[in-house]
Amino acid sequence: MKTVVHVDHVSKMFRLGDVGSSTLTEDIRALFHKISGRSNPHQMNAELNDRISAGSSDYVWALKDINFEVKEGEIVGLVGRNGAGKSTLLKILSRTTAPTSGQIKIRGKVASLLEVGTGFHPDLSGRDNIYLNGTILGMRRAEIRSKFDQIVEFAGVQRYIDTPVKRYSSGMYVRLAFAVAAHLDPDILIIDEVLAVGDAEFQAKCLGKMKEVSDQGRTVLFVSHNMGAVADLCTRAIMLKQGAQFMDGDTDDVIRAYVKQNMNTGLKDQSALNDPTVRRGNGVVRYEHIEMLNSSDEKTNEFKQGDKVIVKMVVRVNEDINELLASVSLRSGRTRDVITSTGRNVVSNGPFKAGQTLQLTYEFNALPLRPGVYETYFWLGDNRAETAFDVVDNLLAPLVVNIPEGTNSLHVIGYFDLPFTFEQKLF
Amino acid sequence: MKTVTDANESSWNLIIKPKGKLFDFNFKDLWEYRDLLVLLVRRDIVTVYKQTLLGFFWFIIPPVLNALTYVIIFGMFAKVPTGSDNLILFYLCGVISWGYFADCINRTSSTFRANASIFGKVYFPRLIVPLSSVLSALVKFFVQFAFLLVVMAYFGLTGSAPNIQWHLIWALPIVLLLMALSGMAIGLIISSLTTKYRDLSNIVPFAVQFLMYATPVIYPYTFFPENLRWIFDWNPLSPMIEIFRHLLMGSDRFNLLQLGGSAFFTAVLMVIGLILFSRTERNFMDTV
Known part of the structure; x- marks a missing residue:
């Protein structure tokens, strides 16, 4: 197999904080050092990227000495927690920023999808935007012309093709944007998981497209902290930790290591819950704390088939409401709800006053799930599940159902274990 | 395995490296993306006056209004001598040619910021x-x-x-x-210098205006x-405006030496601009 991507000692340094007059002083000092032939003083002070503990230097290595090769046809998952350097690596690979040192060599046509619909202009028609977005992504006009009908059909917007996209529903807009990206035909596809936000149908389409690309023998680099999706799609995974390459190997092994890593910190680290940028919903009620416990009341995210799982949530009411619906789902892959509590309509009856805090507890007795990694999805909303107050999606460590002794693969077919009897008759 | 990679060294078609040489432009790459250039120009032209009743006339109305203002204030009230008997044409030529430069x-x-x-x-x-900005400004200029030309034809017909x-x-x-x-x-140059320190972008409108008076x-x-x-003799922009007006209506001066000076000045600026731009484009996302 040919090597198509070769990442060779790549590092990237970032400056933290605001750009202001102190930056100017530092720039000037760095310039003097450069003129006098010394190395950049700030670069020497740079620290590894640990976002939680405060460091002494304003400069951090977002990536430090990353090395790997990707062979033709491989689907490689890049995993790691928030701030591990996944996005920075992705940006360097897609050439939107340059590395501080090291180099990357690539063989073949690359398409990187960090977003769909880049460059869409609201005043232009669907037709014009297909051409504009297509050329921004690197297609030639003739190529777009030949695929135009397919793109429009894929997006399902035939009727609106000459209408400005600002009049599109948000669903149509995203479908059109994705349709263009889906017709790129690259040799190497670099794709960001954040692309997979949107409705379930759209997420399924994204993952489907990735499968299709890889089935054609092309190479995919998939950046994600969704272990389920990585386990589903990737043959190999690379794990980053605080900007350094932590592990490179078989998907199952890397996921196991990732989960182990996050076990100690994942559930305790609720910092993602305090980051307003990753939160959805209108904020009428917010999660303050979420934890998973086993039958002996210990915090964990590792269970065995048949175990009891307790989910304890503390929520804060910010506006007066009468009823509240809190739902917990376990998902496999990105979109498939394997278990969800929503259907049973457990509505907490109020009224609840602004400023009140409440604790909600779910107990799942006898977990019927087969071994695997299941992402957690927490949803708070009104009693008819129409308005979302808060959504915590993929922010906490996934729930892991451990493999029983004597088995050695995570890939157990099916999700559920159904008790059955079996009989054999010979005539 | 290392040797296999090295043997195929030439077949890599993309190498991503830190800051490259001083003058690091891939003109072949630029040519590959010529369709994008065309479509961006088209976007700029089509979208600017979308949902306006007068549409394309908005390319013409502002310079006409500007020229009329100058005719009334400078020509009629302040009686600034223009050295030309056709005030409207004099100001219109100035406004349109300077407008193109300022637009660029x-x-x-x-x-970078936009x-x-x-x-x-x-x-x-x-x-x-x-490039697309300059070209769409050129379309507007045309x-x-x-x-x-229509105004000139009108004056021609009326004697x-x-x-x-x-x-x-x-x-x-050449002047264009x-x-x-x-x-x-x-x-x-300005776009490269403003990615990190935005102060300069606040000065730009004043600088352009000041430059117009110089x-x-x-x-x-x-x-x-x-x-x-x-000031005019050393201002490399003067010959461009003066020659433009000289060619169309015979006023002002035509000086080949000054035109050469302008060309030299433009070349120097362009080299500086391209160097700064190529240095900025690689890392500006980290600071913008």
């Missing part, structure tokens, strides 16, 4: 964007220029024909090219007292 600066100077959201997501040769310098008309495309390139070069746009060279005329 204004549009290209915001390249397109940060696109630049952060997709790679394409960044130079495409300022519409205005066509209008100027006060403008004194077109036919024997020098070859200089017209110089205006486009110098405008773009200044824009490239150039014989709304008054002729002779309007300035002699001891201050060196």
Whole structure:
């Protein structure tokens, strides 16, 4: 197999904080050092990227000495927690920023999808935007012309093709944007998981497209902290930790290591819950704390088939409401709800006053799930599940159902274990 | 395995490296993306006056209103001597030619900041964007220029024909090219310098206005007292405006030496602009 991507000692340094007059002083000092032939003083002070503990230097290595090769046809998952350097690596690979040192060599046509619909202009028609977005992504006009009908059909917007996209529903807009990206035909596809936000149908389409690309023998680099999706799609995974390459190997092994890593910190680290940028919903009620416990009341995210799982949530009411619906789902892959509590309509009856805090507890007795990694999805909303107050999606460590002794693969077919009897008759 | 990679060294078709050479432009890449250039120009033209009733006329209305203001205030009230008997044509020529130059600066100077959201997501040769700005300004200029020709034809028919310098008309495309390139070069420099420190972008509108008064746009060279005329002589933008007006209506001056000076100045600015731009485009996403 040919090597198509070769990442060779790549590092990237970032400056933290605001750009202001102190930056100017530092720039000037760095310039003097450069003129006098010394190395950049700030670069020497740079620290590894640990976002939680405060460091002494304003400069951090977002990536430090990353090395790997990707062979033709491989689907490689890049995993790691928030701030591990996944996005920075992705940006360097897609050439939107340059590395501080090291180099990357690539063989073949690359398409990187960090977003769909880049460059869409609201005043232009669907037709014009297909051409504009297509050329921004690197297609030639003739190529777009030949695929135009397919793109429009894929997006399902035939009727609106000459209408400005600002009049599109948000669903149509995203479908059109994705349709263009889906017709790129690259040799190497670099794709960001954040692309997979949107409705379930759209997420399924994204993952489907990735499968299709890889089935054609092309190479995919998939950046994600969704272990389920990585386990589903990737043959190999690379794990980053605080900007350094932590592990490179078989998907199952890397996921196991990732989960182990996050076990100690994942559930305790609720910092993602305090980051307003990753939160959805209108904020009428917010999660303050979420934890998973086993039958002996210990915090964990590792269970065995048949175990009891307790989910304890503390929520804060910010506006007066009468009823509240809190739902917990376990998902496999990105979109498939394997278990969800929503259907049973457990509505907490109020009224609840602004400023009140409440604790909600779910107990799942006898977990019927087969071994695997299941992402957690927490949803708070009104009693008819129409308005979302808060959504915590993929922010906490996934729930892991451990493999029983004597088995050695995570890939157990099916999700559920159904008790059955079996009989054999010979005539 | 290392040896296999090394043997195929030449077949890598993309190498991503830290800051490259001083002058690091991939012109082949630029050519590959020519379709994008065309579509960006088209976008700029089509979207600017979408949902307006007068549409394309908005290319013409502002310079006409500007010229009329100058005619009334400078020509009729302040009685600034123009050295020409056709006030309307004099101001219209000045406003349109300067307008093109100012348009080039204004549009290209915001390249990085205005397109940060696109630049952060997709790679394409960044130079495409300022190029497209200059070209769409050129389209706008051509519409205005066509209008100027109509006005000149009108004066021709009513008996006060403008004194077109036919024997020098070859200089017209050169002047336009110089205006486009110098405008773009200044824009490239400003856009590169403003990604990290935004102060400069606040000065740009004033600087452009100040530059206009230091150039014989709304008054002729002779309007300035002699001891201050060196400003015009050393201002490399003056010959462009003066020659433009000289070619179309015979006023102002035509000086080949000064035109050469302008060309030299434009070339120097362009080299500086391209160097700064290529240094900025690689890392600006980290600081913008």
